[in-house]
Amino acid sequence: MVSSIKRLLIGRPLKSTELGEQKLNKTKALAILSSDALSSVAYGPEQILIVLVTIGAAAFWYSIPIAMGVLILLAALILSYRQIIFAYPYGGGAYVVSKENLGVNPGLIAGGSLLVDYILTVAVSVSAGTDAITSAFPVLHEYNVPIAIFFVFILTILNLRGVTESATVLAYPVYLFVLALLILIGSGLYQIITGGVSPELSAPIGTPVAGISLFILLRAFASGSSALTGVEAISNAIPNFKEPAPNNAAKTLIAMGILLAALFSGIVCLAYFYGISPREEVTVVSQIAEEIFGRHFMYFFIQGTTALILILAANTGYSAFPLLAVNLANDKFIPRMFTIRGDRLGYSNGIIILGLSSIILIIGFGGQTEHLIPLYAVGVFIPFTLAQTGMVVKWIREKPAGWQTKLCINTLGALISFVVTIVFFLTKFPQVWPVIVFLPIIIAIFHQVNRHYVSIGEQLRIAQSMEKTPIEGNVIIVPVAGITKVVENSLNYAKSLSPNQIIAVNVSFERDAEKKLEEKWKNWQPDVRLVTLHSHYRSIIQPLTKFIDTVEHKAAENNYCVTVIIPQFILKKGWHNILHNQSSILIRAILLYRKNVVITTVPYHLKK
Structure with a gap:
């Protein structure tokens, strides 16, 4: 039944030879890997205005030069990550660049x-999208958390079905969102050009504003830069592209940058010319759409696609997280299970862990994750800064053809990213301080995992000079509870291995039971030695392990191996297991930690 449900949700298993069919073309890749960056247009311009409104509406004209600064940073990041794609075509992005340089x-x-x-x-994306839905239908507001969890579940299932299937489903809402915003921006600019918008709605550019300072401008710039989250995702996901993967990834990155720049600058301009002021209950995009179209079809179309893109922005994480995890796992910094492909050839363990972790966050914060946005943004700008700096070091060290231009691009990007990161820490410290605490912990865990794998490798590696201790024989111990077909089955198997070195061991609680078993045993298995151990405290494990340790110590002196054969009957129906004490499982679990003991289970399958 479980297998049937799995097939229904995820689909049939794919052959390894079908991996090429699971690669993305540029159209699908743009949708699935750009959703996070494009969705930030819905809140990035608003973040600038939220800072400027503390000075007054007259300061809103500063949003234009601040947006230009954000676009300069975007251009630097796009050009830098384009260089990263060709320099590191196997993915990994900021992690690989920083580690190597x-x-x-x-x-x-x-x-x-x-x-x-x-x-x-x-x-954050799923919670924001859920908020957009429950804002339109207030009756659902108390169900924010279950709705958000439902969306995470759907996205997880879609991604477990494979990259191609998830991209096919999710591409339509992304392109509908882009279409909706282009119509919004085009209509708004047309009204402005034709004089349909009063110039009195906005203060002229250059108007002196009392109370403005460099600190406030930097804070607004840093807040607006949150629109650039997700730019790095394409460089992490190069292996998901069809060949030639680097070329296709680079073209997709440029297309994303152009779209993001157009939508971001368009929304900022419309917000300025229409004199839009940020309000807690209504988003800036919603206000602009209402001013241009009124509360008619286009308004609801824009709001609906905005809600969809906010939810689907989460899919960027599903695309990039598993591939980044693969790079870390290959370097032995996180568990190797992240390198395993699932039935549908995706890195299913990474997808499942990502889904579960995000659900825990949603539940932990009650679906109200808006105060995590600064933490979310600074978590991107730290890798931005490191990746750009790493590329600067690479160009200085290698000096390839045209390295001076590349160096200038990366130096500019590194400086701006560093400034934004510092401003985030200075202006939003109460919200971003967890980074300072958790990053060292995460790095310590990475190193601990790495030390474990290195230690295991050293212990398992076969050295040519190692002395090999030959095994001269085998002593077989068979724990027995009585005279049954299960025990007989195990003894027959033991005799096939070493007929002259078998010891049957019975642990009893009553003296009379010991004597009766010994008498029956002599008639039943006269050629197999039976040792009875009396347990004063009604424990099977302690006397048995003590006996095995004694035998193992004597066997080691003669280079003998000790094998414990555990009889176990297998019930036909799983629920029958609750009617039995499962002693064989407990014995096996305890003996697994004995260094020089081999454990073998001999199953006996019951028919009824």
Whole structure:
């Protein structure tokens, strides 16, 4: 039944040879990997106005030069990550760049930041989309958390079905959102050009504003830069592209940058010319749409696609998180299970862990994750800064053709990203301080996992000079509870291995039961030695393990191996197991930690 449900939800297993069919073309990749960046248009311009409104509406004209600064940073990031795509075509993005050029710890800082950030991407995006839905239908507001969890479940299932299927389903809402905003911006600009918008709605550019300061401008710039989250996702997901993967990824990145720049600058301009002021209960995009179209079809179309894109922005995390996890796992910093492909050839363990982690965040914060947005943004700008700095070091060290231009691009990007990161810490410290606490913990965990894998590798590696101790024989111990077909089955197997070195061991609580078993045993298995151990405290494990330890110590002196054969009957119906004490499972679990003991289970299958 479980298998049938799995097939229904996820689909039939795919052959490894079908991996090429699970690659993305540029059209689907743009939708699935750009949803996070494009969705930030819905709140990025608003974040600028929220800072400026503290000075007054007259300061709103500063949103235009601030937006230009954000676009300069966007251009630097796009050009930089384009260079990263060709320099590191196997994916990994900021993690790989930082590790190879700045060292292991900077790489782990970048990788750890992005892993956490992708979890935040899912939690924040789904919660924001849920808020948009429950705002339109207030009766659903008390069900925010279940609705958000439902959306995470749907996205997880879609991604477990494979990259191609999820991209096919999710591409339509993304392109509908882009279409809706282009219509909004085009209509708004037409009204402005034709004089349909009163110039009195906005203060002229250059108007002196009392109380404005460099600190406030930097804070507004940093807040607006939250619109750039998700720009790095394409460089992490290069292996998901059809060949030639680097070329297709680079073209997709440029297309995303152009779209993001057009939508972001368009919304900022409309907000300025229409004199839109941020309000708690209504978003800036909603106000602009209402001013241009009124509360008619286009208004609801724009609101609906905005809600959809906010939810689907989470899919960027589903695309990038598993591939980043693969790079970290290949370097032995996180468990190797993240490198395993599932039935549908996706990295299903990474997808499932991401979904579960985001659900925990949603439940923990009651679906109200808006105060996580600064943490979400700073978690991206730390890798931005490290990746750009790593590329600066790479160009200085390698000096390839045209390296001076590349160096200038990355230097500019590194400086701006560093400034934005510092401003985030200075202006939003109460919200971003967890980064300072959790990043060192995450890095310590990475190193601990790495030390474990290195230690295991050293212990398992076969060295040519190692002395090999030959095994001269085998002593077989068979724990028995009585004379049954299960025991007989196990003894027959033991005799096939070593007929002359078998010891049957019975642990009893009553002296009379010992004597009766010994008498019956002599007639039943006269050629197998029976040892009875009396347990004063009604424990099977303690006397048995003590006996095995004694035998193992004597066997080791003669280079003998000790094998414990555990008889176990297998019930036909699973629920029957609750009617039995499962002693064989407990014995096996205890003996697994004996260094020089081999454990073998001999099953006996019951028919009824």
